[in-house]
Structures are given as structure tokens and as C-alpha cells.
Amino acid sequence: MLQAGYIDGVFVTGSGEILAVEDPSDGREIARLAGLSAPQVEDAIRAARLAFDRGVWSELAVAERAAALRRFVAALAQREAKLAEVTVAETGCPPHSGTMRVQVKAPLRMALECIDFFAALPEIEENPLPLAERATPTGMMLQSLRRYTPIGVVAAIAAYNFPFYTAIWKVIPALMAGNTVVVRPNPLTPLSAMILGEAAEEAKLPPGVLNVVLEAGHDGARLLTTHPAVDMVAFTGSTAVGAQVAIQAAPTFKRVQLELGGKSAQIFLPDAVNRFAAQAVVVCTAHAGQGCALGTRLFVPEAQKAELVEQAAAAFRRLKVGPALDPETQVGPVISAAQVARCEHFVKLAVENGGRVAAGGARPSHLDRGHYFEPTLLDLPDNSNPAAQEEIFGPVVSVIGYRDLDHAVEMANDSKYGLSGYVHGEDAATALKVGARVRSGSVHVNAAVMSTYASFGGQRASGYGRERGVEGMRLYQQLSCLTLGG
The missing domain is CATH 3.40.605.10 (Aldehyde Dehydrogenase; Chain A, domain 1)
Known part of the structure; x- marks a missing residue:
């Protein structure tokens, strides 16, 4: 033994x-x-x-x-x-x-x-x-x-x-x-x-x-x-x-x-929406979304939301889901059958509360063993949706539109969690001002750091x-x- x-x-x-x-x-x-x-x-x-x-x-x-x-x-x-x-x-x-x-x-x-x-x-x-x-x-x-x-x-x-x-x-x-x-x-x-x-x-x-x-x-x-x-x-x-x-x-x-836990927000300023699809993919490919600091709520300008969701959905559909040891795998398994069920539960709740599955949303049909969930992109009508409020801890990303930056910050802060936050913007000065308004233990503006010399921790x-x-x-x-x- x-x-x-x-x-x-x-x-x-x-x-x-x-x-x-x-x-x-x-x-x-x-x-x-x-x-x-x-x-x-x-x-x-x-x-x-x-x-x-x-x-x-x-x-x-x-x-x-x-x-x-x-x-x-x-x-x-x-x-x-x-x-x-x-x-x-x-x-x-x-x-x-x-x-x-x-x-x-x-x-x-x-x-x-x-x-x-x-x-x-x-x-x-x-x-x-x-x-x-x-x-x-x-x-x-x-x-x-x-x-x-x-x-x-x-x-x-x-x-x-x-x-x-x-x-x-x-x-x-x-x-x-x-x-x-x-x-x-x-x-x-x-x-x-x-x-x-x-x-x-x-x-x-x-x-x-x-x-x-x-x-x-x-x-x-x-x-x-x-x-x-x-x-x-x-x-x-x-x-x-x-x-x-x-x-x-x-x-x-x-x-x-x-x-x-965390339900971290990513705010994409209007001049940085070209980064949206790639950042959404990062959440799912980073240990199948099993990271407390991952930015799983993505806020984009409402006027561009439909186009951006379709771009990201196409990228999600190309991701290869599979076993850890397969060199072509981009999204590996989640930890357990219970975690797969949790992903399914919140996707169902998202739809029941007005959301739409733009990509993924289920167990991969080609994998009959192991614990897998498809990279999932949820198009949500607002930040009150359960999928935007609760930590899912899997390859599930929520996209929400904002009217203006005040609205984006308001929704980013409308969470019981406060572990990490992200702001993307070509205008660094504006992005920094937005980042300073996000209530979170860490806020990353156009970059993220994991350093021995920079502390990390949560709020709320x-x-x-x-x-x-x-x-x-x-x-x-x-x-x-x-x-x-x-």
C-alpha cells in the first residue's frame, strides 16, 4: 500500500x-x-x-x-x-x-x-x-x-x-x-x-x-x-x-x-475589441478554464457584440478538446464528472434566463471516457444572469454588452467576487482610469503579472x-x- x-x-x-x-x-x-x-x-x-x-x-x-x-x-x-x-x-x-x-x-x-x-x-x-x-x-x-x-x-x-x-x-x-x-x-x-x-x-x-x-x-x-x-x-x-x-x-x-473563487471581468475598450476573441480563447485553453483568476466575464461595446460573438464562436469551434497527453489537445479535461455536471448546470441556467449558447455547451460526443466539456461561449443579455454571477470553473465564457464605460465598470463591480480584473485598451491612459475603478484584489491593464514580488489576493x-x-x-x-x- x-x-x-x-x-x-x-x-x-x-x-x-x-x-x-x-x-x-x-x-x-x-x-x-x-x-x-x-x-x-x-x-x-x-x-x-x-x-x-x-x-x-x-x-x-x-x-x-x-x-x-x-x-x-x-x-x-x-x-x-x-x-x-x-x-x-x-x-x-x-x-x-x-x-x-x-x-x-x-x-x-x-x-x-x-x-x-x-x-x-x-x-x-x-x-x-x-x-x-x-x-x-x-x-x-x-x-x-x-x-x-x-x-x-x-x-x-x-x-x-x-x-x-x-x-x-x-x-x-x-x-x-x-x-x-x-x-x-x-x-x-x-x-x-x-x-x-x-x-x-x-x-x-x-x-x-x-x-x-x-x-x-x-x-x-x-x-x-x-x-x-x-x-x-x-x-x-x-x-x-x-x-x-x-x-x-x-x-x-x-x-x-x-x-x-473568482468571477473576474475583462473590459474591452472600443479601441481594443480586436483582442476579444483571442482573450476569450485563452480562458478555455488555460487548464480548461479551471483558474480562479481567469477573466470569465467579457464586456464589449453593445453595438459590436453580435459581430464579436460570432468571431469568438468560430475560434471556439476550432479548438481541439482531448486527453492531456495528446499533443494536439488545446482544451484538456476538467477534474471530475461532478465538474462536468456543474458546467452543464450553469449553461442550462444561462439559457433559461435569456442567454444563448453561441458555441459549445455540452460534453464532446467523440470522447466517451474522461471528464470533458466543450469550450463554451455564452451570449448573455445582462450581468444578472446566473452564468455571470457564479463561478463555474470550467471552459465556459460569458459575453455581455455595455452601453458606455460607466456601464461596463458598474457591471464589472456587480459581483460578490473580487479576485482579479482585466482592462484592454489601446489608449493606455483611458484604460488605466477604467482599471482604477474596478474593485478587485488585482487589476491588470493590458498585461498580467505573476511575480514573487507582487502580492495576490481577493476581496469580498x-x-x-x-x-x-x-x-x-x-x-x-x-x-x-x-x-x-x-
């Missing part, structure tokens, strides 16, 4: 429910193992707690932690081919796609950048007190300092669409800050997480510093979000589950970072807290203020 955990420096076999992992490209089972039981997950929490409280990691100098984590990333890099192979098999992401670079190569590179970035952050900063507050009437000089220390035990809960990426962007900053970590991957895509354990062992990280737990159900995840020995939960996933995480973490006052139902950037690094630290007199 395959091992399902790495706890306190030891690989362990699970004693819980059977965890079956399937390849979404053909639905075949690629792994079967006993997942960890809730008591085993608690063992991982206790190991992380003990390692933190003993100071075997938190009391090391930042430079020593950085050196150990460079060894850790080097061990992961030696397993890049294995990481890629496992990721393709469990996510269905085509290995020849641009998205695949985000799955493995980008997080490996950015992990090293994160280590260097964090190592350069000061552990103590001065608060800029006004001069009048620096001296007391008795002549005592005062100084106020901000001091950053580790939080403690971090539960890192990763998502199924980018399992390695969403894990590594919690693990590296958490460990650099001096915390200990328990990683819990999504049960749909758990296999790449065990490679983190292999790298931790090779890098000789102290036992208990990094623990990995695989489970079939949700008992372990519930434990990670409620156990008093866990100090912080970093979660990537759906808004519905994120809300539950926040509720479960509240009684023990854990710090919570949530990177949740897209979550709170940031990843990457200074804000994302400091999130894994406690802040205390020291006042000195003399």
Missing part, C-alpha cells in the same frame, strides 16, 4: 478511508491508498507543535533557514520530471500547454526568489514616531520598534487545479518565517504533495518542521482548522469551503488566509489575506511593538 503521510520525519501508511485517485483524461484509477485517519492527522499537528515549541527551526537564524530551504528546493528541482508527470496524471493538465509552466517550473523558480526575498526582510523595523513623541517632558528619549516573529503551526491546505503551486506558495514563506507546517492537499490531486516529503527528508529538515497528510475525506481538514495547536490556516479553494474554514477557525482565533467573497509580495511574506509572522526609553 502506498504511503499517505510524512509525519515527524517519517513516511507513514494510512489507517483511514481508501483514497482513490483518477486520471481525468480517461477516468482510470492511477493510485489507490489508505488515507490518513483523523488521529494520524492529529499526530502530524502534534509533531509540528512540538518542533515549533522546541525551537529546532524557529530559533535558527534566518540565514540558516534559508540555506536549508535552498537544499529543499534543490531536492524538488531534481524531481521536476516526476512532479510534472504526477501533475499531468492527477490534474489532466496538458504537458505541452502554457499552463503547465505554472504547475511546476514557475513555483520552483519563485520558491528560490521567495527565500531570497524573505531573507532580506528585516526582523525589526522602526516605527516612524513624530519628533514630538520621541522625547518626554523628563528628557527621556523614546523609540518604537516593530518586531516580527513566527506565528507557530501553519496548516497549508492546497487546491486541486494547481496542487504543487498552491502548496509551495504556503510552505516556503511559512517555513522562512520560522513556522512549522502541516500540508494537506486536495483529495482529488494528492500525489504530488508526497514529493514535498521526499525533498524534506533529502534536505534534512528537522523532524516535525514539514509534515504532509493525505486523506480521502474531510475529517483531517476539519481538524487542521479547529485544533488549538494550529495557529494559522492558509487555504486555497472554493468560496463555499473557504467560508466553512473561517467558521471552523474562529473559536480558536487562528489567523486565516483565504484565496477563494474571493477571500482575504495576500500571497507573495511583502504582504504575503509578513502574513506568516506575528507583529509586536517594542518601546525603548533611555
Whole structure:
């Protein structure tokens, strides 16, 4: 039986429910193992707690932690081919796609950048007190300092669409800050997480510093979000589950970072409608639309909407849907049969509420195995349509016409989500003004950036807290203020 955990420096076999992992490209089972039981997950929490409280990691100098984590990333890099192979098999992401670079190569590179970035952050900063507050009437000089220390035990809960990426962007900053970590991957895509354990062992990280737990159900995840020995939960996933995480973490006052769903808008200014069809295609070819930051609501001038929809529909019909390993595949599978059903559900709702299917809208008839949905272009009458309001997480794009730019911005902001936004315009000054009015955690004007040095996070139902950037690094630290007199 395959091992399902790495706890306190030891690989362990699970004693819980059977965890079956399937390849979404053909639905075949690629792994079967006993997942960890809730008591085993608690063992991982206790190991992380003990390692933190003993100071075997938190009391090391930042430079020593950085050196150990460079060894850790080097061990992961030696397993890049294995990481890629496992990721393709469990996510269905085509290995020849641009998205695949985000799955493995980008997080490996950015992990090293994160280590260097964090190592350069000061552990103590001065608060800029006004001069009048620096001296007391008795002549005592005062100084106020901000001091950053580790939080403690971090539960890192990763998502199924980018399992390695969403894990590594919690693990590296958490460990650099001096915390200990328990990683819990999504049960749909758990296999790449065990490679983190292999790298931790090779890098000789102290036992208990990094623990990995695989489970079939949700008992372990519930434990990670409620156990008093866990100090912080970093979660990537759906808004519905994120809300539950926040509720479960509240009684023990854990710090919570949530990177949740999105229904991001793309506004095409009248001078940039020539970019519309290509950008609509990008949404579907980017991991079959399974990306929380993808711009799935596309706003175009009402007068040009009919023509633009037909152009994009023709492009959609040319896209090749197929298995991940087919080199001609442009749109791979979605993760599960349930996700196919979700796509079908929202296409049906879109039509029932006045929308029209301009392209796609069904399961491909030529694929009898695996989990596929056609690249789908929905022509919607307005932004209130369910397909424009709810995250679908598949290759489904909604097109909505606007009267003027005020109307476009109003509709873009008419969403419970606020993760990402996009504005396209040849007139950069006008595009920037429009972008500044979009209420979202990130707004991309004529370009998008995914950088170690630029933070990413949501507003409203897209979550709170940031990843990457200074804000994302400091999130894994406690802040205390020291006042000195003399």
C-alpha cells in the first residue's frame, strides 16, 4: 500500500478511508491508498507543535533557514520530471500547454526568489514616531520598534487545479518565517504533495518542521482548522469551503488566509475589441478554464457584440478538446464528472434566463471516457444572469454588452467576487482610469503579472489575506511593538 503521510520525519501508511485517485483524461484509477485517519492527522499537528515549541527551526537564524530551504528546493528541482508527470496524471493538465509552466517550473523558480526575498526582510523595523513623541517632558528619549516573529503551526491546505503551486506558495514563506507546517492537499490531486516529503527528508529538515497528510475525506481538514495547536490556516479553494474554514477557525482565533473563487471581468475598450476573441480563447485553453483568476466575464461595446460573438464562436469551434497527453489537445479535461455536471448546470441556467449558447455547451460526443466539456461561449443579455454571477470553473465564457464605460465598470463591480480584473485598451491612459475603478484584489491593464514580488489576493467573497509580495511574506509572522526609553 502506498504511503499517505510524512509525519515527524517519517513516511507513514494510512489507517483511514481508501483514497482513490483518477486520471481525468480517461477516468482510470492511477493510485489507490489508505488515507490518513483523523488521529494520524492529529499526530502530524502534534509533531509540528512540538518542533515549533522546541525551537529546532524557529530559533535558527534566518540565514540558516534559508540555506536549508535552498537544499529543499534543490531536492524538488531534481524531481521536476516526476512532479510534472504526477501533475499531468492527477490534474489532466496538458504537458505541452502554457499552463503547465505554472504547475511546476514557475513555483520552483519563485520558491528560490521567495527565500531570497524573505531573507532580506528585516526582523525589526522602526516605527516612524513624530519628533514630538520621541522625547518626554523628563528628557527621556523614546523609540518604537516593530518586531516580527513566527506565528507557530501553519496548516497549508492546497487546491486541486494547481496542487504543487498552491502548496509551495504556503510552505516556503511559512517555513522562512520560522513556522512549522502541516500540508494537506486536495483529495482529488494528492500525489504530488508526497514529493514535498521526499525533498524534506533529502534536505534534512528537522523532524516535525514539514509534515504532509493525505486523506480521502474531510475529517483531517476539519481538524487542521479547529485544533488549538494550529495557529494559522492558509487555504486555497472554493468560496463555499473557504467560508466553512473561517467558521471552523474562529473559536480558536487562528489567523486565516483565504484565496477563494473568482468571477473576474475583462473590459474591452472600443479601441481594443480586436483582442476579444483571442482573450476569450485563452480562458478555455488555460487548464480548461479551471483558474480562479481567469477573466470569465467579457464586456464589449453593445453595438459590436453580435459581430464579436460570432468571431469568438468560430475560434471556439476550432479548438481541439482531448486527453492531456495528446499533443494536439488545446482544451484538456476538467477534474471530475461532478465538474462536468456543474458546467452543464450553469449553461442550462444561462439559457433559461435569456442567454444563448453561441458555441459549445455540452460534453464532446467523440470522447466517451474522461471528464470533458466543450469550450463554451455564452451570449448573455445582462450581468444578472446566473452564468455571470457564479463561478463555474470550467471552459465556459460569458459575453455581455455595455452601453458606455460607466456601464461596463458598474457591471464589472456587480459581483460578490473580487479576485482579479482585466482592462484592454489601446489608449493606455483611458484604460488605466477604467482599471482604477474596478474593485478587485488585482487589476491588470493590458498585461498580467505573476511575480514573487507582487502580492495576490481577493476581496469580498474571493477571500482575504495576500500571497507573495511583502504582504504575503509578513502574513506568516506575528507583529509586536517594542518601546525603548533611555
